[in-house]
Amino acid sequence: MNLTRVGIIYRKELIDALRDRRTIISTIVLPILMFPLLTLGFGFVAGKSLQKVEREGSTIMLLGETNAPALAKTMRETDGIRVVAPSEDYVVLISEKKLRAAVEFPPNFEQETRMTSDKPPQVKIYNFEGETRSQVAVRNVQKVFDDYRKQLVAARLAESGLTKDVLKPFATKQENVAAPEKVSGNVIGGLFPYLIIFLCFMGSLAPAIDLTAGEKERGTIETILASPVSRLDLVVGKFLIVFTASIVTAVVSLASFALTFSLPFVVAREFAQRNPVPFDISVKGVASVLLMMLPLAVMFAAVLMAIGLFSKTTKEAHSYASPLMLLVLMPAMAAMVPGFDLNAALAFIPVLNVSLVSKEVLTGNYPWLLILLVFASSWGYAAGALSLAVSAFKRESVLFRT
Amino acid sequence: MTKVFRDRKGGDIRAVHGITFRCQPGQIYGLLGANGAGKTTALRLLATILQPTDGTARVAGFDIREQPEKVRASVGFLSTATALYGRLTPRETVEYFGRLNGLNGDKLRRRTEELFALLEINEFADRRCDKLSTGMKQKVSIARTLVHDPPVMIFDEPTLGLDVMAARTIVGFIRDCRSCGKTVIFSSHVMSEVQKLCDYIGIIHQGRLLAGGSLAELRQRTRQADLEEIFIQMVEAAP
Numbered sequence: 001m002n003l004t005r006v007g008i009i010y011r012k013e014l015i016d017a018l019r020d021r022r023t024i025i026s027t028i029v030l031p032i033l034m035f036p037l038l039t040l041g042f043g044f045v046a047g048k049s050l051q052k053v054e055r056e057g058s059t060i061m062l063l064g065e066t067n068a069p070a071l072a073k074t075m076r077e078t079d080g081i082r083v084v085a086p087s088e089d090y091v092v093l094i095s096e097k098k099l100r101a102a103v104e105f106p107p108n109f110e111q112e113t114r115m116t117s118d119k120p121p122q123v124k125i126y127n128f129e130g131e132t133r134s135q136v137a138v139r140n141v142q143k144v145f146d147d148y149r150k151q152l153v154a155a156r157l158a159e160s161g162l163t164k165d166v167l168k169p170f171a172t173k174q175e176n177v178a179a180p181e182k183v184s185g186n187v188i189g190g191l192f193p194y195l196i197i198f199l200c201f202m203g204s205l206a207p208a209i210d211l212t213a214g215e216k217e218r219g220t221i222e223t224i225l226a227s228p229v230s231r232l233d234l235v236v237g238k239f240l241i242v243f244t245a246s247i248v249t250a251v252v253s254l255a256s257f258a259l260t261f262s263l264p265f266v267v268a269r270e271f272a273q274r275n276p277v278p279f280d281i282s283v284k285g286v287a288s289v290l291l292m293m294l295p296l297a298v299m300f301a302a303v304l305m306a307i308g309l310f311s312k313t314t315k316e317a318h319s320y321a322s323p324l325m326l327l328v329l330m331p332a333m334a335a336m337v338p339g340f341d342l343n344a345a346l347a348f349i350p351v352l353n354v355s356l357v358s359k360e361v362l363t364g365n366y367p368w369l370l371i372l373l374v375f376a377s378s379w380g381y382a383a384g385a386l387s388l389a390v391s392a393f394k395r396e397s398v399l400f401r402t
Numbered sequence: 403m404t405k406v407f408r409d410r411k412g413g414d415i416r417a418v419h420g421i422t423f424r425c426q427p428g429q430i431y432g433l434l435g436a437n438g439a440g441k442t443t444a445l446r447l448l449a450t451i452l453q454p455t456d457g458t459a460r461v462a463g464f465d466i467r468e469q470p471e472k473v474r475a476s477v478g479f480l481s482t483a484t485a486l487y488g489r490l491t492p493r494e495t496v497e498y499f500g501r502l503n504g505l506n507g508d509k510l511r512r513r514t515e516e517l518f519a520l521l522e523i524n525e526f527a528d529r530r531c532d533k534l535s536t537g538m539k540q541k542v543s544i545a546r547t548l549v550h551d552p553p554v555m556i557f558d559e560p561t562l563g564l565d566v567m568a569a570r571t572i573v574g575f576i577r578d579c580r581s582c583g584k585t586v587i588f589s590s591h592v593m594s595e596v597q598k599l600c601d602y603i604g605i606i607h608q609g610r611l612l613a614g615g616s617l618a619e620l621r622q623r624t625r626q627a628d629l630e631e632i633f634i635q636m637v638e639a640a641p
Contacts, residue, residue, distance in 0.1 A: 219485035
């Protein structure tokens with residue numbers, strides 16, 4: 001290998017890539033915009049619709065209201081509940097989301113609740129299961145019933161000369177003993193490596209294909225093959241550019257991720273208050289994860305280049321890369337499954353091993369033997385992929401596939 | 403030289419079948435053949451873009467099997483398939499290929515200036531190649547092949563798809579190469595071009611070299627005056 005020539009090729013490909021709009025978009029612009037758009041956009045929409053639900057309240061219908069006049073009055077006075085006039089077609093209205101829920105009181109409901117019986121009266125709450133706003137309505141209604149139930153229980157206890165304490169012979173209390181870092185690691189420990197893996201892949205996709213199938217398509221491959229560079233120098237120079245793009249994407253998106261969560265945007269703050277996620281990852285954890293990603297980035301760059309080289313056009317290359325992306329994302333996503341933990345056998349499965357070990361590291365666990373195993377095996381796969389790319393570059397049947 | 407392409411469906415394809423020829427410095431050797439006759443494969447073998455299945459050749463004294471990088475350093479290769487990098491400027495392109503050929507610093511700058519003046523590239527030297535006209539691109543391609551001043555030039559159907567003016571530039575340039583004492587190998591299916599340019603002509607058909615020699619020799623052998631007639635007669639006589 002001639003390092004000077006590798007450097008010359010690297011420099012030229014860098015200039016070329018920086019002038020390619022598609023590469024710039026997928027390597028720099030997209031990762032910068034992704035997190036703000038995803039979190040703020042989602043936070044904004046979620047916050048807005050939550051506000052709307054609260055402002056408007058849940059429309060519910062009371063059926064057999066005369067059987068429970070006191071309860072009906074309480075319902076009407078409760079914030080977040082809007083009672084509408086009863087009608088026969090409540091089933092249709094609920095299905096069409098015009099009504100959130102309907103409450104049906106059995107005859108003589110309130111009288112019967114004042115007596116003890118072995119067959120207590122039953123209220124029916126009609127709702128649209130799985131529909132968020134219908135469930136909010138059900139929760140609001142249940143809260144009214146809970147209060148009423150407590151009142152009745154208290155009254156009955158008083159009648160029997162007992163206090164409320166009789167219902168609570170003992171208490172339990174939950175206390176978190178894990179470090180805050182471990183808690184947040186568990187919450188986003190699966191998500192974080194998934195995002196980095198995804199972005200590493202996306203970052204190398206466009207340049208890997210542009211530098212191989214793109215050269216075939218534009219007819220520059222023969223130009224460069226006719227120059228005195230060896231094919232090894234050529235493939236190494238190209239590989240280094242793709243690898244750079246992959247790393248740049250990962251770093252840029254990390255920075256964007258950190259900025260998005262630290263900037264005091266109103267919507268984001270509001271969203272964070274509603275869904276408190278303890279956000280406290282150690283620098284050491286992030287650095288370790290990035291280190292574990294290196295062999296993965298090498299592997300992605302090399303595999304995508306081999307695919308690009310095999311393809312006659314960039315379009316063909318993209319159609320091969322899409323199913324590959326699924327193949328990469330599925331094991332990366334598996335790390336988010338709770339309770340799915342790393343072991344010696346899983347340490348040999350590419351992508352999955354890195355995402356699982358990242359989850360461990362982010363929760364502050366350092367199982368050194370497994371880490372070593374994952375690191376060694378993923379570098380092994382990376383080396384294999386790289387030699388595949390090099391040998392593809394040396395094969396005429398691949399370069400001049402017709 | 404022989405080149406066999408393995409094809410899973412159609413069996414082996416003998417694109418070049420035992421071709422032998424010789425071309426000296428200051429001469430132009432023309433490979434004449436129909437489309438698919440094996441011209442491009444033969445020239446790619448000489449430029450070491452492809453490896454021969456059997457046999458070998460010496461280019462500027464270097465063996466195409468043993469010293470492919472030395473061969474490429476001695477060859478300027480130009481074909482319709484050798485496009486330019488669209489996102490680079492002519493200056494960047496020529497300098498890139500100059501550096502890959504081991505030129506740098508003042509030497510590279512001087513050589514670039516020289517070529518740009520000679521080929522009148524200066525006025526568009528810093529525009530991106532994909533914004534240039536075909537004629538301009540052709541000049542940049544010539545500068546690219548000449549940057550390392552190679553003793554051997556290989557042209558694969560260099561005028562294919564060019565208009566009259568651009569084709570004239572190329573033909574003129576090929577003549578200049580000969581007068582500079584370069585060894586020139588050239589392929590075409592255009593009879594008139596071959597007739598005008600070449601000192602020696604090889605007629606290639608289905609991977610085999612049917613005949614080789616100067617135009618006078620070919621005329622004598624076939625008793626035909628016109629190159630087209632010579633070509634047809636030879637191809638029809640081929641098994």
